[in-house]
Amino acid sequence: MxxxxxxxxxxxxxxxxxxxxALEGVSFKIKRGEIHCLVGENxxxxxxxxxxxxxxxxxxxxxxxxxxxxxxxxxxxxNDSKLFGMATIYQELPLVEQLDIAENISMGSEISSFGVIxxxxxxxxxxxxxxxxxxxxxxxxxxSSLGVGQQQLVAIAKALSQRSKLLIxxxxxxxxxxxxxxxxxxxxxxxxxxxxxxxYISHRLKEIFSAADRVTVMRDGRxxxxxxxxxxxxxxxIHAMVGRQLKEKxxxxxxxxxxxxxxxxxxxxxxxxxxxxxxxxxxxxxxGEILGITGLVGAGRTxxxxxxxxxxxxxESGSVAVDGKRLDIKDAGKTIASGIGLVPEDRKRLGLVLIxxxxxxxSLASLKKISPDGVVDEGKEIxxxxxxxxxxxxxxxxIEQEAMNLSGxxxxxxxxxxxxxxxxxxxxxxxxxxxxxxxxxSEIYNIINDLVDQGIGIIIISSELPEVLGICxxxxxxxxxxxxxxxxxxxxxxxxxxxxxxxxKGEYAAK
Amino acid sequence: xxxxxxxxxxxxILQKNVRKYTMFxxxxxxxxxxxxxxxxxxxxxxxxxxxxxQTVVVAIIAVGMTLILVTxxxxxxxxxxxACTGALAAFLQVKxxxxxxxxxxxxxxAGFLIGCWHGYWIGYLTVxxxxxxxxxxxIFRGAVLGLTGGxxxxxxxxxxxxxxxxxxxxxxxxxxxxxxxxxxxxxELNGRRQKQKYGLEVAPLARHxxxxxxxxxxxxxxxGFLVVNRGIPDSVMLLIVIALVFSFVAQxxxxxxxxxxxxxxxxxxxxxxxxxxxxxxxLYAVFGIxxxxxxxxxxxxxxxxxxxxxxxxxxxxIAATVIGGTSLMGGQGTVFGSIIGALIMASLDxxxxxxxxxxxxxxxxxxxxxxIAVWFDIYTRSKSxxxx
Numbered sequence: 001m002x003x004x005x006x007x008x009x010x011x012x013x014x015x016x017x018x019x020x021x022a023l024e025g026v027s028f029k030i031k032r033g034e035i036h037c038l039v040g041e042n043x044x045x046x047x048x049x050x051x052x053x054x055x056x057x058x059x060x061x062x063x064x065x066x067x068x069x070x071x072x073x074x075x076x077x078x079n080d081s082k083l084f085g086m087a088t089i090y091q092e093l094p095l096v097e098q099l100d101i102a103e104n105i106s107m108g109s110e111i112s113s114f115g116v117i118x119x120x121x122x123x124x125x126x127x128x129x130x131x132x133x134x135x136x137x138x139x140x141x142x143x144s145s146l147g148v149g150q151q152q153l154v155a156i157a158k159a160l161s162q163r164s165k166l167l168i169x170x171x172x173x174x175x176x177x178x179x180x181x182x183x184x185x186x187x188x189x190x191x192x193x194x195x196x197x198x199x200y201i202s203h204r205l206k207e208i209f210s211a212a213d214r215v216t217v218m219r220d221g222r223x224x225x226x227x228x229x230x231x232x233x234x235x236x237x238i239h240a241m242v243g244r245q246l247k248e249k250x251x252x253x254x255x256x257x258x259x260x261x262x263x264x265x266x267x268x269x270x271x272x273x274x275x276x277x278x279x280x281x282x283x284x285x286x287x288g289e290i291l292g293i294t295g296l297v298g299a300g301r302t303x304x305x306x307x308x309x310x311x312x313x314x315x316e317s318g319s320v321a322v323d324g325k326r327l328d329i330k331d332a333g334k335t336i337a338s339g340i341g342l343v344p345e346d347r348k349r350l351g352l353v354l355i356x357x358x359x360x361x362x363s364l365a366s367l368k369k370i371s372p373d374g375v376v377d378e379g380k381e382i383x384x385x386x387x388x389x390x391x392x393x394x395x396x397x398x399i400e401q402e403a404m405n406l407s408g409x410x411x412x413x414x415x416x417x418x419x420x421x422x423x424x425x426x427x428x429x430x431x432x433x434x435x436x437x438x439x440x441x442s443e444i445y446n447i448i449n450d451l452v453d454q455g456i457g458i459i460i461i462s463s464e465l466p467e468v469l470g471i472c473x474x475x476x477x478x479x480x481x482x483x484x485x486x487x488x489x490x491x492x493x494x495x496x497x498x499x500x501x502x503x504x505k506g507e508y509a510a511k
Numbered sequence: 512x513x514x515x516x517x518x519x520x521x522x523x524i525l526q527k528n529v530r531k532y533t534m535f536x537x538x539x540x541x542x543x544x545x546x547x548x549x550x551x552x553x554x555x556x557x558x559x560x561x562x563x564x565q566t567v568v569v570a571i572i573a574v575g576m577t578l579i580l581v582t583x584x585x586x587x588x589x590x591x592x593x594a595c596t597g598a599l600a601a602f603l604q605v606k607x608x609x610x611x612x613x614x615x616x617x618x619x620x621a622g623f624l625i626g627c628w629h630g631y632w633i634g635y636l637t638v639x640x641x642x643x644x645x646x647x648x649x650i651f652r653g654a655v656l657g658l659t660g661g662x663x664x665x666x667x668x669x670x671x672x673x674x675x676x677x678x679x680x681x682x683x684x685x686x687x688x689x690x691x692x693x694x695x696x697x698x699e700l701n702g703r704r705q706k707q708k709y710g711l712e713v714a715p716l717a718r719h720x721x722x723x724x725x726x727x728x729x730x731x732x733x734x735g736f737l738v739v740n741r742g743i744p745d746s747v748m749l750l751i752v753i754a755l756v757f758s759f760v761a762q763x764x765x766x767x768x769x770x771x772x773x774x775x776x777x778x779x780x781x782x783x784x785x786x787x788x789x790x791x792x793x794l795y796a797v798f799g800i801x802x803x804x805x806x807x808x809x810x811x812x813x814x815x816x817x818x819x820x821x822x823x824x825x826x827x828x829i830a831a832t833v834i835g836g837t838s839l840m841g842g843q844g845t846v847f848g849s850i851i852g853a854l855i856m857a858s859l860d861x862x863x864x865x866x867x868x869x870x871x872x873x874x875x876x877x878x879x880x881x882x883i884a885v886w887f888d889i890y891t892r893s894k895s896x897x898x899x
Contacts, residue, residue: 336784353775365783367765382709
């Protein structure tokens with residue numbers, strides 16, 4: 001019953017939000033049995049398109065035509081797209097953490113008679129589905145006890161068990177380790193052999209080149225072009241995505257480190273609840289220096305930062321001093337008042353008040369400064385916010401735009417703007433470029449460089465080794481809650497960092 | 512011709528802000544319906560003045576409840592606490608012979624302590640507000656029974672009772688009305704100038720002026736009605752002052768901004784250096800004071816402290832706040848909206864009483880209106896694409 005070579009044809013789709021055109025005349029075709037990557041900067045319109053395809057934005061809320069398997073489709077709800085054999089797997093997984101794998105896999109298509117669930121069949125189905133994605137765990141395991149990578153696989157298993165013809169994956173590897181990401185890609189390739197088509201959204205160029213058959217590039221709500229992966233170079237792809245030639249991926253500037261601004265010595269933090277410990281951590285940070293902290297997932301990097309803000313564990317011993325003054329860590333307010341700012345990894349959850357506008361988000365951490373006698377000087381607030389928007393090149397029609405309407409890169413800049421208003425001495429970035437496209441990435445690196453030039457001490461926590469090697473001056477490698485090694489970036493290599501991150505002891509001998 | 516232009520400008524504004532002013536329009540519609548059904552008795556100055564007095568207690572508490580809901584918390588104890596603080600004042604005066612000012616101050620201080628108690632449990636011990644205040648609802652109802660000994664405490668001294676039944680003289684009422692209109696116009700024009708100064712978008716001048724004229728006319732007719740009757744009731748003046756202070760605090764002060772940020776995303780607020788516990792504590796402490804003030808007005812109006820007064824009031828207050836557009840999801844709400852909500856609830860009570868509607872239907876109708884109002888709010892929100 002093969003009708004034509006294309007499984008999905010998207011014709012001239014446009015969609016508008018109040019005040020913004022999100023998509024304008026988007027057209028491309030997905031061939032049967034291919035892995036088709038969809039790439040573009042944040043705000044290019046990929047997520048909006050996916051939401052249309054999955055029925056979240058129903059037929060009628062957009063213009064244009066979608067042809068699936070030879071006939072035009074008009075989805076009214078996500079359930080319709082499921083019935084047609086399309087499964088969408090979002091970054092935030094729609095799994096219920098309190099239920100087990102089997103129950104999640106059957107959710108929405110439960111096997112039952114007279115409304116009573118047939119547990120036996122439910123588990124058999126789950127076992128079959130897990131086998132397809134190569135996940136070897138008991139289907140009675142609770143989702144909450146799985147790692148993110150495994151949860152991702154469960155979501156795919158769920159999609160497969162519903163006999164989907166088309167898998168749509170929205171940045172599935174954004175929060176996965178390299179190893180888990182590779183595993184996921186291999187499964188997609190395996191599924192391709194079985195005739196399942198995938199649309200794959202990713203910012204990781206490496207993955208695109210290893211898995212995709214074809215790539216469609218989107219920019220500013222339009223489709224730019226579709227390319228065959230063979231013969232395409234990374235530079236060409238980046239050029240198509242950003243519409244300009246990026247000079248360098250990691251803009252490095254010579255920094256002049258000044259005096260010591262932050263010193264952590266012998267810090268031991270215990271979190272009894274999670275049975276985790278940070279052991280005897282010592283390091284220093286100088287003004288005008290970028291210190292990278294890297295390590296594997298679970299090495300304790302984010303925990304270290306959170307403990308500086310009094311948000312993780314209990315400090316058993318050790319001390320922290322900012323600018324020579326001992327910091328008595330009690331709560332985030334104290335740490336922030338001492339001059340340390342944090343750009344968190346999960347900006348939507350920890351960095352922004354999404355329902356408030358850009359102006360209010362930017363002034364949030366420095367309200368007291370612009371409010372003589374407790375009354376906010378709104379004129380100053382507006383001027384400061386306008387200044388930030390201009391300086392950081394935040395793309396928005398107005399500072400009264402709500403933060404939730406911004407793209408990831410622009411949201412990250414708003415969080416940055418918030419901290420710049422506080423005139424911090426030390427700024428900590430936790431995975432500053434995660435989920436951010438190449439164009440916005442280099443903008444953020446440039447901003448970091450500007451901050452360093454102003455004499456701010458910067459700490460960057462990152463799992464992306466090229467990033468660490470590309471912009472940091474000094475690197476600390478963490479392993480199992482302790483500092484495993486420290487080195488100037490000139491002496492660091494990816495291999496050396498991995499050696500210490502994976503528990504290597506003693507001098508590293510380059511092979 | 513000129514007038515037509517003004518009218519179309521007005522229509523334009525109303526259309527643009529239909530969601531913002533939905534409940535205000537609903538209030539006007541409800542008033543119009545009751546006027547028709549009661550042959551105009553509803554809109555008589557005397558009745559409107561009664562209506563306002565009936566609204567005041569719920570409205571005062573709703574003003575404070577707005578900020579409580581904005582922080583994603585709730586307070587179920589307001590009926591009991593208002594009754595308890597009112598009973599305390601009556602007890603001190605009637606049984607112990609305290610002077611009125613001392614008795615009132617003691618009641619307000621008691622409200623403050625109760626608020627601190629709530630704030631400590633909710634803010635610092637992180638027990639859900641629903642539970643803490645549900646417990647208080649019982650505890651302070653018990654305290655009312657203890658203070659009154661199960662009997663009505665009456666009569667109060669004149670100075671106390673006057674709070675519930677005293678009017679500002681007509682001459683001064685006129686001056687106050689004019690002062691409010693002038694103040695309003697100055698604030699609007701100042702805001703406009705400031706927005707222009709910073710290059711933010713403003714409505715066309717003609718349209719803005721039409722709007723200012725419209726609102727001024729509303730303020731004028733509001734005070735006009737009161738003056739024609741007996742002047743501004745003291746309690747209404749109190750409500751106006753509290754509402755203005757809270758509006759200012761909510762929009763313009765660090766405290767207010769932080770309250771909204773906490774409601775919008777408490778984790779992000781905390782990581783921006785806001786002391787969420789302290790702010791929650793402070794808000795409940797202030798709310799305790801507000802509730803006590805409402806309790807005093809309530810007791811003064813009845814000229815007595817009774818055991819069952821204020822029962823179920825928490826639901827009226829929460830309904831008023833929610834009808835007024837405050838989101839139970841936190842981060843959104845306006846003081847002005849909550850007062851409109853309180854007026855809607857009181858208008859339904861008052862209008863249906865005038866029509867001698869069976870009490871059964873009164874409850875049913877009020878319940879349905881609450882349901883429809885909130886649904887309509889959600890519906891218009893999803894239509895405008897906000898909240899996605």
